[in-house]
Amino acid sequence: MQAEILLQMKGIDKKFPGVLALNGVDFTLRKGEIHALMGENGAGKSTLIKVLTGVYQKDGGEILLEGKAVSIRSPQDAQNNGISTVYQEITLCPNLTVSENMFIGRETGSFINAKKREKRADEILQSLGIPARGSMQLGDCSLAVQQMVAIARAVDMNCKVLILDEPTSSLDDKEVNMLFNLMRDLKGKGVGIIFVTHFLEQVYEVSDRITVLRNGELVGEYLIEELPRVALVSKMIGKDLDELSALSESEEKENKESEVLYEAKGLSSSETKSFDFSIKKGEVNGFTGLLGSGRSESVRAIFGADKVNSGSIKIKGKDVKITKPIDAMKNGIGYLAEDRKRDGIIAELSVRENIILAMQVMNGMFKPISKSEQEAFADEYIKVLNIKTASKETPVGSLSGGNQQKVILARWLLTHPDYLILDEPTRGIDVGTKLEIQKLVLKLAKEGVSVTFISSEVEEMLRTCSRLIVMRDRNIVGELKGKDLNQEQVMKTIAGGEAKNEKDN
Amino acid sequence: MKKITKKLFQGGLSQLTIPLIAIALLLIFNLIRDPGFFSIGISHNNDGNAVLAGNLISIINGASELAVLAMGMTLVTAACKGQDISVGAAAAIAGSVFVKVLKAGSSISGGTVLLAFLSACVVAMLFGTFNGILVSVFKIQPMIATLILYTCGRSIAYWINGGATPTVSSHIITAIGSFIPGIPIPTPVLIVLFVAILFKLLFHFTSLELFTQSVGINQSAARLNGINPTFIKLLSFIILGVCVAVAGTIGVSRLGLINHETLLLDVEMDTILAVAIGGNSLGGGKFKISGSIIGAYVIQMLTITLYAMKVSSTDVKAYKAIVIVILVVIGSPVVKARLSKLINSLFSKKKVAVKGVQS
Numbered sequence: 001m002q003a004e005i006l007l008q009m010k011g012i013d014k015k016f017p018g019v020l021a022l023n024g025v026d027f028t029l030r031k032g033e034i035h036a037l038m039g040e041n042g043a044g045k046s047t048l049i050k051v052l053t054g055v056y057q058k059d060g061g062e063i064l065l066e067g068k069a070v071s072i073r074s075p076q077d078a079q080n081n082g083i084s085t086v087y088q089e090i091t092l093c094p095n096l097t098v099s100e101n102m103f104i105g106r107e108t109g110s111f112i113n114a115k116k117r118e119k120r121a122d123e124i125l126q127s128l129g130i131p132a133r134g135s136m137q138l139g140d141c142s143l144a145v146q147q148m149v150a151i152a153r154a155v156d157m158n159c160k161v162l163i164l165d166e167p168t169s170s171l172d173d174k175e176v177n178m179l180f181n182l183m184r185d186l187k188g189k190g191v192g193i194i195f196v197t198h199f200l201e202q203v204y205e206v207s208d209r210i211t212v213l214r215n216g217e218l219v220g221e222y223l224i225e226e227l228p229r230v231a232l233v234s235k236m237i238g239k240d241l242d243e244l245s246a247l248s249e250s251e252e253k254e255n256k257e258s259e260v261l262y263e264a265k266g267l268s269s270s271e272t273k274s275f276d277f278s279i280k281k282g283e284v285n286g287f288t289g290l291l292g293s294g295r296s297e298s299v300r301a302i303f304g305a306d307k308v309n310s311g312s313i314k315i316k317g318k319d320v321k322i323t324k325p326i327d328a329m330k331n332g333i334g335y336l337a338e339d340r341k342r343d344g345i346i347a348e349l350s351v352r353e354n355i356i357l358a359m360q361v362m363n364g365m366f367k368p369i370s371k372s373e374q375e376a377f378a379d380e381y382i383k384v385l386n387i388k389t390a391s392k393e394t395p396v397g398s399l400s401g402g403n404q405q406k407v408i409l410a411r412w413l414l415t416h417p418d419y420l421i422l423d424e425p426t427r428g429i430d431v432g433t434k435l436e437i438q439k440l441v442l443k444l445a446k447e448g449v450s451v452t453f454i455s456s457e458v459e460e461m462l463r464t465c466s467r468l469i470v471m472r473d474r475n476i477v478g479e480l481k482g483k484d485l486n487q488e489q490v491m492k493t494i495a496g497g498e499a500k501n502e503k504d505n
Numbered sequence: 506m507k508k509i510t511k512k513l514f515q516g517g518l519s520q521l522t523i524p525l526i527a528i529a530l531l532l533i534f535n536l537i538r539d540p541g542f543f544s545i546g547i548s549h550n551n552d553g554n555a556v557l558a559g560n561l562i563s564i565i566n567g568a569s570e571l572a573v574l575a576m577g578m579t580l581v582t583a584a585c586k587g588q589d590i591s592v593g594a595a596a597a598i599a600g601s602v603f604v605k606v607l608k609a610g611s612s613i614s615g616g617t618v619l620l621a622f623l624s625a626c627v628v629a630m631l632f633g634t635f636n637g638i639l640v641s642v643f644k645i646q647p648m649i650a651t652l653i654l655y656t657c658g659r660s661i662a663y664w665i666n667g668g669a670t671p672t673v674s675s676h677i678i679t680a681i682g683s684f685i686p687g688i689p690i691p692t693p694v695l696i697v698l699f700v701a702i703l704f705k706l707l708f709h710f711t712s713l714e715l716f717t718q719s720v721g722i723n724q725s726a727a728r729l730n731g732i733n734p735t736f737i738k739l740l741s742f743i744i745l746g747v748c749v750a751v752a753g754t755i756g757v758s759r760l761g762l763i764n765h766e767t768l769l770l771d772v773e774m775d776t777i778l779a780v781a782i783g784g785n786s787l788g789g790g791k792f793k794i795s796g797s798i799i800g801a802y803v804i805q806m807l808t809i810t811l812y813a814m815k816v817s818s819t820d821v822k823a824y825k826a827i828v829i830v831i832l833v834v835i836g837s838p839v840v841k842a843r844l845s846k847l848i849n850s851l852f853s854k855k856k857v858a859v860k861g862v863q864s
Contacts, residue, residue, distance in 0.1 A: 305729055326731035335729065343729050346722045348791050353715060360712050361731040368712040411730075 004031045006066060006192040007052075007083075007161055013060030014047050014216075016398075019390065021047040023216045024061070029161060029192040034183060036203045036224075037196045039213035040236055040430030042388060042400035045196050048213070049163055052194075053078040053085050065160075084154035085163040092150055094139030098125070101138050102153045124152050128182055144171045148179065155186065162186060163194045166428055168202055180206050198428060199457075200229055212236055233431055258282055259316070261450045262302075262333075262419050267311030269301035273474050274310060277302070279419065284441060284451045286461040289471035289494060295454055296338050298471065299421045302452075303328045303335040315418075329362055334412035338423040338454075340401070344408045347397030351389050352378035354396045355410045362415055381410035386436070402429035409437070419450045426455055438464050458490050470494055520784035523836045524799040527782070531806045535560075535813075542813065550684060557689045560809060568805035569693035570596075570752040570769060573700050575779035575797035577741075577748030582780055583721045584734075584741040585640050586789030587647025592749050593772040594658020595632050597765045599625040599753035601665035604673055604763040608666075613675035626750040632658075633746025634739065641738035655773070662765035672762040682758030693755045697798070700751060704794050717741065721789035775804055782832055803832070 007029040014022040022044045029035050039045050050056040052063065054072040063070055065081055072078050078085070092101045099114075099121035121134030130148045132141055138149065147167060154162055164183075168176050183193055183206055195207060203210065203224075210227055212219040212235045219235050227235075258281045268274035272294055279285055287295035300306050304322045313320055315331050322328045328335065337343035346354055356374045363369065369377075378392040385406045389399055396407050405425060412420060422441070426434040441451050441464050455461050461468060462485055470478040470493040478493040535542040545559035574592050581589050606621035607613055632654060639650035681692055688695075708714040719727040720734045728734055756768050781787055782803050783796025807828055811821045834840060 303729075324731075324733075325729050326733070329731045337726075337729055342723075343725050346719045346726055348722050349715075349718060353718075357715070357719060358730050360715060363712075365711045365713060365716065368710065368715075 005029075006031045008064040009048070009052065009061065010064070011061035012048065012051055012058050012063075014044075014051055014056060015059050017390065019216075021216050022051070022058075025213065025216070025218045027211055027218075028221065029194060030209075031192055032187050032190045033208045034187055034193045034195055034206050036207040036210045037194055037213070038203065038210055038232065038236055039219075040402070040432050042215070042402065043213040043236070043430070044216040045213055046165065046400075047216075049085065049165055049194070049196065052161075053083060053163065079157065082158065082160035083163065084157050084159035084161070085165065086147070086150045086154050086167055087165045092138055092146060092153075094137075094146075096138060097134065098132050098136050098138050098141070098149050099134030101149060102134070102156060124156050125149075128152055128155070129178055144175045147171065148175070151179070151182065155182075159191060161192050161194065163196070165196045166198070167195075168197060168199060176202065198430065200232065203232075204229065236431055260314075261316060263314040264302065265312050267301055267313065268309045269297065269306040270309060271297040271306045272301050275476055277469070279450045279452065281418075281450055282445050282448045283467065284445045284453055284465050285467040285469065286453050286455070286465035287469050287471060288454070288458060288461055288490060293471040293494075294474035295471050296423050297474070299335070299423055299452055299454065303333060303421060305335065305337075326361065329358065329415065332416075332418035333421065334358070334415055334417035334419070335421045336405075336408055336412060336423060336425055338427070340404055340408065340428075345396050345404050348395050350393045351382070351387070351396050351399070351407055352392040354407050355381055355414060358411045359414045377414055381414065385410055385413075385440075402433035405429055405437075406433070409440070417449065419452075420444065421452045423454045424456065425453070426457070426460060434460065458487055462487065462490070520793050520796055521799065523784060523832065523841075524782050524796060524803055527803045527832055528799065528806065531803070531810060535810055539813070547689065552679075552684075552686065554684055554686050555689055556684050556691075560813065562691065564806050564809045565694050565802065566691040567809065568801045569691075569697045570755050571772060571775055571779060571805060572697045572798050572801035573748050573752045573755070574745075574772060574776040575783070575801045576700060576704055576794050577745035578776045578780050579783070579785055579792050579794050579797040580717060580741040581647070581745050582777075582785060582787055583789055583792040584717045584738045585647045586721060587640070588773075588777045588780075588787065589636060589651045589742065589745055590648055590773045590777075591632075591636065591651040591654035591658055592745070592752075592776055593769045594655050594662070595629055595746070595749045596753035596756060596769045596772070597659050597662040597763075598632065598665065599629040599750040600757040600763045600768050601662040601765055602628045603750075603754050603757055604671055605665050607673050607675075607678075608671055613673065613677060615677060618675075618677050618681075622750070622754055625754060626747055629750040629753070630743050630746035633742040633744075633749070637739035637742030640742065641735040659765050662763075662768075666763065666765070670762055670764045673757075674761055678758045678761055681754065682761065693759070696751065696755060700748070701794070701798060708794075713737075713740070718791055722791070775801075778829060779804055782829070782836070784836060804829075 005028060007027075009025065009027040012022050012025045012027070013020075025044065025048060027037075027048065037045050037048070047056065051058045052072065054074045054077050057073065063072060065083075070081055072081065072083070075085075093104070096104065097118075099118045102121050102124070103117055118134035125132055125134065128148070128151075130145065130152055132145050132149060138146055141149065151164070151167065167179060171179060180202075183195070187193060195203070197203060207224050209221065209223055210232065211221045212232065214236065260278050261281045263278040265276050266274045267277065275298060277298070287298055289295045297306070301308060301311075302322075304324045304327055308323045313322055320327070320331050322331060322333075325335070341347075346357065352374050355378050356369055359377075360369055375392065381387070382389065382392060387399075387406045387410070388403050396404055399407065409425065422437075425437050438460065441453055445451055453461060453464055465485070466481065468480040468485060468490065469476055470480065470490065472494060480489055480493065532543070543559065543561045545557055545561060547555050548558040550556050574596075578588060578592065581587075603621045603625040606624045607617060610617045636647075636651050636654060639645045639653075640647050643650075680686070681696075683691060685692055716727070716732050716737050719730070719732060720737045724734045752769060752772075757763050777787070779800035780797045781800070783793065783798070783800035785792045785796055804825075807825055808821060811824050812818070816824055835844075
């Protein structure tokens with residue numbers, strides 16, 4: 001295991017106003033290894049990556065690349081040193097073609113032959129098995145393909161160190177496998193890969209080594225075979241896993257017979273086919289299916305987020321009309337959107353303003369909530385949800401992903417909804433917060449709030465939901481409850497063939 | 506003094522730091538150049554009223570139209586991530602309507618002035634609605650959308666009074682344009698104050714500020730929180746319309762006549778500049794109205810300073826540009842971040858030094 005050391009980061013410090021984001025962190029990457037960087041949100045993974053790629057300037061420590069000290073002052077420096085990054089959010093230009101995106105910013109000479117470039121791009125894409133062509137407009141590709149194009153771009157830049165920051169969060173299983181094959185390929189070629197992800201499964205599938213961070217400090221570096229899952233999780237969150245398993249065992253999920261809260265017949269929007277759906281008071285249900293199966297679009301239709309085309313809706317037995325978000329809100333529905341950055345946070349506004357926003361909108365423009373009341377609400381929810389922020393006046397954009405998500409949760413909880421729709425509330429956030437959110441969902445249900453919970457991790461939905469609606473190609477293909485709520489049945493239903501009336505096998 | 510420096514510098518640069526420093530520097534520069542520049546005296550005007558006079562007064566007075574327009578422009582900028590370049594032309598229309606209504610009656614009474622102003626308001630708000638619909642409903646970029654009215658606005662103003670530049674003489678109009686008998690402060694300054702208070706009340710008694718900022722920062726999220734971005738954008742243009750009517754009325758009252766070709770000519774660029782100097786992002790989002798007002802005074806002070814230095818009026822624009830380039834560069838995020846870092850490190854060093862002495 002004495003592979004050649006490729007990259008060494010020693011005693012890295014990074015301060016932000018009011019927070020020590022990194023405190024003397026060491027990190028070592030060897031040639032031809034896949035090294036997972038793990039930690040809760042706010043543990044400092046992203047910060048460490050950004051220091052390495054020159055987005056942030058370190059406040060202390062040194063970086064050695066192949067034994068030589070290097071100074072990385074900008075992403076350009078990093079790239080010149082052979083360090084390439086593919087970020088969680090796609091940082092390419094959707095209005096350019098795939099090939100333009102792959103070669104932008106690294107062309108020499110002023111004359112560019114578009115044909116040649118497209119041909120070269122096609123070759124690379126083909127060799128990596130990416131279903132795209134150089135001449136396509138990037139924005140027309142699916143998110144997953146855009147992600148892979150970003151990787152192709154990085155790979156083609158003769159990188160020594162490839163950083164993948166949450167590359168799989170918008171990919172489905174097949175695409176993840178494709179990516180892993182690609183990663184193994186590159187590993188064989190001697191590239192050192194830093195893999196940041198929240199999916200434990202994936203870490204154990206491809207990684208050789210794990211470095212764990214917690215609260216900006218190094219917990220340790222481990223060989224994958226020396227660190228069982230449970231140990232990893234407890235190192236990440238700093239407490240035992242008993243709590244996690246206790247949650248799944250003890251909670252009473254079976255729904256008692258209670259009244260129907262929300263009922264839709266023939267609901268359809270510009271993004272969905274027509275469907276029926278209902279949820280009882282205090283019930284937790286889930287929509288599951290592969291990416292693009294229409295699960296998010298369905299809940300968006302319920303909330304009136306897209307243009308609603310048809311459907312009759314009853315809430316508590318009364319006919320209502322929901323065609324835009326404010327209608328839904330007035331009828332006691334809250335919606336936490338799938339894409340936190342795009343549809344959730346108002347980044348430059350403070351935590352306080354973000355928390356009270358939905359409630360203020362419901363109160364109307366002419367009944368502003370007083371500053372002191374706003375502060376009281378903000379303080380309350382910062383405490384209840386344990387939001388880690390320097391103060392309630394901190395811009396929400398500077399919080400870590402998990403804490404941003406909690407702020408949006410607080411926003412909706414403050415409106416005291418009867419029905420809360422959570423679309424991927426746990427995506428891209430750490431294990432500890434995931435657990436908190438799941439607990440919260442169950443607690444809300446107990447208090448009589450109906451919840452629709454969507455997650456790409458089936459495990460998580462099985463733990464929280466008492467009923468799962470399975471979707472495929474924008475159709476509801478099944479509904480699972482009781483003893484059918486297991487991974488196998490879900491997979492079968494998604495894969496097709498097994499409709500809900502054939503559940504006896 | 507210590508408190509003020511602390512407020513200005515600690516925790517980075519506040520939005521108002523740079524415009525306030527700009528004003529301070531201009532003041533100091535003028536004091537050194539001519540110690541008498543800011544002497545304020547009391548003189549008697551033609552009507553025999555005791556009124557304040559002096560360069561400072563004429564600066565504050567002269568910036569009134571600009572300040573009122575800048576307030577409205579701030580709101581449009583914040584909501585729509587773009588600017589309205591038709592405010593000068595729209596003010597000419599509003600001014601023409603104002604005069605047209607005044608001229609319609611046989612004599613000018615308080616009632617007719619009010620009616621004339623309200624008519625100007627309605628017309629300016631209609632044109633604001635026109636701009637607003639293009640921007641919010643048809644999603645045309647604000648500068649392009651308002652280019653239409655910018656191009657044709659003064660022609661419309663020309664038609665309203667049949668191509669003439671009628672004069673209006675009335676003691677009420679004089680009172681609006683210069684002084685109210687018995688009050689030594691120029692009326693336009695009072696109007697600015699009044700409009701500023703109105704904005705303050707508007708933001709206090711409604712949540713327009715929060716909604717506007719939300720729409721400007723993240724329209725998609727704002728919509729999913731139940732805000733109607735189309736309405737907020739449209740509203741910002743309508744409010745700017747009121748500001749345009751006020752500015753047009755002040756402009757007409759100053760001269761006692763409407764000249765559709767020259768009234769508030771080129772004011773749109775100064776207005777946008779005032780918003781920018783005030784530290785507001787022209788890309789929308791968070792804003793401070795007070796910044797834009799200060800920005801308006803910076804521009805006016807600069808102009809008057811240059812005139813006082815006997816710079817010819819053709820050269821003034823070039824000199825102005827130099828100062829503005831400096832201001833805008835200093836206010837840019839890049840320089841601001843560097844300065845903030847520098848200042849913070851200075852402060853933290855001081856703290857360490859103090860602690861060292863104590864121990």
